[in-house]
Amino acid sequence: MSISEQTAAQPLNDEAQGMSYLNRLPRRIVVLYLPLLVFIIVLLFPFYWMAITAVKPNDQLTDYNNYSPFWVVKPTLDHIKYLLFETSYPGWLWNTIVVSVCATVLSLAASVFAAYAIERVRFSGSRPVGLLIFLAYLVPPSILFIPLAVIVFKFGIYDTKLALIFTYPTFLIPFCTWLLMGYFRSIPFELEESALVDGASRWQILVRVILPLAVPGLISAGIFAFTLSWNEFIYALTFIQSSENKTVPVGVLTELVRGDVFEWGSLMAGALFGSLPVVILYSFFVDYYVSSMTGAVKE
Amino acid sequence: MTMTPTAKRNSALGTMARSNTAVGLFFMLPAAVFLICFLTYPLGLGVWLGFTDAKIGRDGVFIGIENYQALANDSVFWMAVYNTVLYTFIASILKFVLGLWLAMILNEHLPFKSFFRAIILLPWVVPTVLSALAFWWIYDAQFSIISWSLMQLGWIDGPINFLGDPNNARASVIAANVWRGIPFVAISLLAGLQTIPQSLHEAASLDGATGWQRFRFITLPMLTPIIAVVMTFSVLFTFTDFQLIYVLTKGGPVNATHLMATLSFQRGIPGGQLGEGAAIAVAMIPFLLASILFSFFGLQRRKWQQGGQD
Numbered sequence: 001m002s003i004s005e006q007t008a009a010q011p012l013n014d015e016a017q018g019m020s021y022l023n024r025l026p027r028r029i030v031v032l033y034l035p036l037l038v039f040i041i042v043l044l045f046p047f048y049w050m051a052i053t054a055v056k057p058n059d060q061l062t063d064y065n066n067y068s069p070f071w072v073v074k075p076t077l078d079h080i081k082y083l084l085f086e087t088s089y090p091g092w093l094w095n096t097i098v099v100s101v102c103a104t105v106l107s108l109a110a111s112v113f114a115a116y117a118i119e120r121v122r123f124s125g126s127r128p129v130g131l132l133i134f135l136a137y138l139v140p141p142s143i144l145f146i147p148l149a150v151i152v153f154k155f156g157i158y159d160t161k162l163a164l165i166f167t168y169p170t171f172l173i174p175f176c177t178w179l180l181m182g183y184f185r186s187i188p189f190e191l192e193e194s195a196l197v198d199g200a201s202r203w204q205i206l207v208r209v210i211l212p213l214a215v216p217g218l219i220s221a222g223i224f225a226f227t228l229s230w231n232e233f234i235y236a237l238t239f240i241q242s243s244e245n246k247t248v249p250v251g252v253l254t255e256l257v258r259g260d261v262f263e264w265g266s267l268m269a270g271a272l273f274g275s276l277p278v279v280i281l282y283s284f285f286v287d288y289y290v291s292s293m294t295g296a297v298k299e
Numbered sequence: 300m301t302m303t304p305t306a307k308r309n310s311a312l313g314t315m316a317r318s319n320t321a322v323g324l325f326f327m328l329p330a331a332v333f334l335i336c337f338l339t340y341p342l343g344l345g346v347w348l349g350f351t352d353a354k355i356g357r358d359g360v361f362i363g364i365e366n367y368q369a370l371a372n373d374s375v376f377w378m379a380v381y382n383t384v385l386y387t388f389i390a391s392i393l394k395f396v397l398g399l400w401l402a403m404i405l406n407e408h409l410p411f412k413s414f415f416r417a418i419i420l421l422p423w424v425v426p427t428v429l430s431a432l433a434f435w436w437i438y439d440a441q442f443s444i445i446s447w448s449l450m451q452l453g454w455i456d457g458p459i460n461f462l463g464d465p466n467n468a469r470a471s472v473i474a475a476n477v478w479r480g481i482p483f484v485a486i487s488l489l490a491g492l493q494t495i496p497q498s499l500h501e502a503a504s505l506d507g508a509t510g511w512q513r514f515r516f517i518t519l520p521m522l523t524p525i526i527a528v529v530m531t532f533s534v535l536f537t538f539t540d541f542q543l544i545y546v547l548t549k550g551g552p553v554n555a556t557h558l559m560a561t562l563s564f565q566r567g568i569p570g571g572q573l574g575e576g577a578a579i580a581v582a583m584i585p586f587l588l589a590s591i592l593f594s595f596f597g598l599q600r601r602k603w604q605q606g607g608q609d
Contacts, residue, residue, distance in 0.1 A: 032404055032407055032409070035400065035401075035404055036401075036404050036405075036409070036415070039397075039401050039404070039419070039481075040415070040418065040419070042478070043418075043419060043421070043422055043478065043481065043482070044418065044421065046422075046430055046433040046434060046437060046478070047421065047425070047430075047433070049433055049436065049437060049444065050429075050430075050432075050433040050436075053436060061442075062441070062442045064442070064447050069444055069447060106333075109329065110329035110330040110333060111330060113326040113327070113328075113329055113330065114326065114327050114329070114330035114331075116326060117322070117323040117324075117326035117327045118323075118327075121319055121322050121323040121326060122319065122323070123319050123320040123321075123322070123323025123324060123327075124319075124320050125320075126323060129327065133330075133334075136334055136338055138535060138591065139338060139342065140535065140536075140538075140539035140587070141539075142539040142540075142541045142560035142563070142564075142580065142583075143342075143345060143539065143560075143563075143580040143581070143583055143584065143587075144338070144341050144342065144345065144580075145564070145567075145568075145580075146345060146348065146563065146567045146568070146573055146576045146577045146580060147340075147341035147342070147344035147345035147348055147577060148337065148341045149567075149568070149573075150341075150344065150348070150353075150573065151336075151337070151340065151341055151344065166333075166336075166337060167337050169333045169337070170333065170334065170337045170338045173330050173333055173334060174334070177330060202322050202326075227424060230426060231425075231426040231427060231428075233426070233427065233428050233541070233542045233545075234541050234542070234560075234564070237545075237564075238564070238568055248426070248429075249426050249427075249428035249429060249542075250428075252428070252429065252432065253428055253432070253545075253546060264436050264439075267432060267436070268432070268433065268436065270429075270432075271429035271430070271432045271433060272429075274426060274429045275425040275426060275429050275430070278424055278425065278426065279421065279424060279425065282420075282421075282424045283417070286413075286416075286417045286420075289420070289424070290416070290420070290486060290490075293483070293486060293487065294486065294487050294490035
C-alpha cells in the first residue's frame with residue numbers, strides 16, 4: 001500500500017532521462033536494443049506464425065523445401081471461409097460474446113455495491129469482509145470445477161450459457177471489488193459528506209456522486225473482467241457439452257481438432273479470430289488494462 | 300438510509316450505526332450471494348467430495364480417507380505432484396528473471412516506449428488456449444518451425460520430438476508457460492520500477508557504486524514488496540495451470556506431464572470419478588498455501604530488514 005501512496009504523492013516523471021545519457025550509443029545497442037528486439041521477436045512470433053498459417057494454402061503449409069516457411073506465396077482465404085461457413089465457429093463466437101458481456105455486467109454491478117459498502121459505508125465487519133474478498137480472489141478455478149460441476153448440474157443449468165454466466169463471477173467479483181475499492185478510496189470523503197448534508201440517501205450518493213467519479217475504474221475493471229471471461233477455459237470445458245453452447249476456446253480445441261489429420265490452417269484461423277476481439281478491445285484501452293493489472297497487484 | 304424511515308434519521312448514534320450495518324449488508328448482498336453459492340459452498344463441497352466415492356450421475360457415500368490412501372499409492376499422482384512442483388519452480392524463476400530484465404529494459408529511456416509496452420502484453424491478453432494452439436503447431440513433431448530452423452543452421456540432424464519425449468515435453472510446456480507469463484511479471488514490475496526515484500541512482504553513482512551495486516542495493520530492495528505480490532500471483536497461476544498442458548500434451552506421453560489440475564480433470568470429468576478428482580484438487584490446497592506463504596512472507600521479511608515501512 002505504501003507504494004501506491006508514494007505514487008500518488010510524487011507524480012511520475014516518465015520522461016526523465018535519468019542517467020541514461022552516460023551510456024554511449026554502441027553500449028545502448030548491446031545492452032538495451034538487442035535484448036529488447038529478441039524479447040519482442042520471441043513474444044510476438046507465435047502470433048505471426050498463427051496469422052501466416054491461417055492464410056497459407058495447404059500445399060505450402062508443410063512443404064518447407066520449395067517455399068520459405070516464414071512467408072506465404074498466394075495467400076488464401078479458404079481456411080477462413082471453411083471456418084466461418086462450414087463449422088459452428090460463428091455460433092461459438094456469439095456464445096463467447098454473450099457469456100463474457102453478461103458475466104462482466106453482472107460482476108461489475110455486484111462489485112460496485114460491494115466495494116462501496118466495504119470502503120465507504122463502513123458497516124461493522126467491513127474490514128474482515130474486504131480481506132475475505134481478497135482471499136476469494138486467490139481461490140483458483142482448477143480446484144473448484146469439480147464441485148461446481150455438481151452444483152451446476154443440481155441447479156439444472158448444466159450445458160447452458162447460464163452455467164457460465166453464473167460461475168464466471170466467482171473469479172470476476174473478487175477481482176473487480178478489490179480494484180474498485182482502490183478507486184473509491186481515492187474519492188474525497190468531503191464530496192460524500194456534502195451530499196449527505198444536502199439530504200442525499202446512500203443510493204443517491206452512490207449513483208450521482210461516486211459512480212461518475214469512478215468511471216475510469218469501472219472501465220478498467222470491465223475491460224479486465226471481459227478479457228478474463230473471454231479467456232476462461234476450464235469451466236467452459238467442464239460445464240458445456242453440446243456444440244451449439246460452446247465458447248471459442250473450447251469449440252476450437254474440441255471440435256476443430258479431429259483424429260490425426262490436423263487442419264492447421266483452419267485451426268490457426270480459429271485461434272486468430274478468437275484472439276482478435278480481445279486484442280482490438282485491448283488496443284483501445286491499453287492504459288486502463290495496464291492500470292487494472294498493476295492496480296490489483298499494488299494495493 | 301433508504302431503509303430507515305425519515306423520522307428516525309436524526310435519532311441517536313446507535314441507530315445510525317445499526318442502519319449503517321443494514322445498508323452495508325444490503326449493498327453486499329448480490330456479491331455475497333454469488334460468492335457463497337458458487338465459491339464458498341463449492342469449496343466446502345469439494346472437500347466433502349474428496350471423502351466420498353461420488354461418480355458422475357451418482358451421489359457418493361462417505362468413505363473416509365480412502366481416496367487419499369489410494370492416491371498415496373498411485374505413482375501417476377506422485378508424478379503429477381513432482382511435475383507440478385518442478386513446473387512451478389522452474390517457470391516462476393524464469394518468469395521472474397526474464398520479466399525483471401524486460402522491465403528494466405522498458406524502464407530505460409526508449410523511443411516508442413508505450414507502444415512496446417502495449418505489444419509486450421499481447422501474450423497475456425490473448426486467450427491461453429488459442430496461443431497454446433499456436434505453440435502446438437510450433438512444437439509439431441514433423442513440421443516444427445524450430446526444428447526446421449535449427450536444421451537449416453546445421454545444429455541438429457533430425458526434427459526434435461518436442462512433445463513425444465517426457466523431458467522434452469516438460470521443457471516445452473515450461474517454455475510456453477514462461478512465454479505467457481513474462482508480460483505480466485514485466486509490466487507489473489515496471490510499474491514498481493517507475494516509483495523508484497532516479498535521484499537515488501544518481502546519488503549512488505556519485506558515491507562510486509557500480510551498475511550491479513545500484514541494482515543490488517537500490518533497485519532490488521525498493522522493488523521487494525512488489526516482487527513479493529507479483530511472484531505470489533505468478534506462483535499461484537502457474538501451480539494451478541491447466542490450459543497449456545491440456546492443449547499441448549493432455550498429460551501425455553504416458554502421464555509424464557500431468558499437473559495436479561489436469562490429473563484432477565482427467566480422473567474427475569472424463570473418468571467420471573468425481574470423488575477422486577476432488578481429492579486431487581484438495582491435495583493442491585496445502586501446496587498452494589505453502590507456496591503463497593513462502594513467496595509472500597519470504598520476501599516480505601526482507602522489506603523490514605531493509606528498514607522500510609509496511
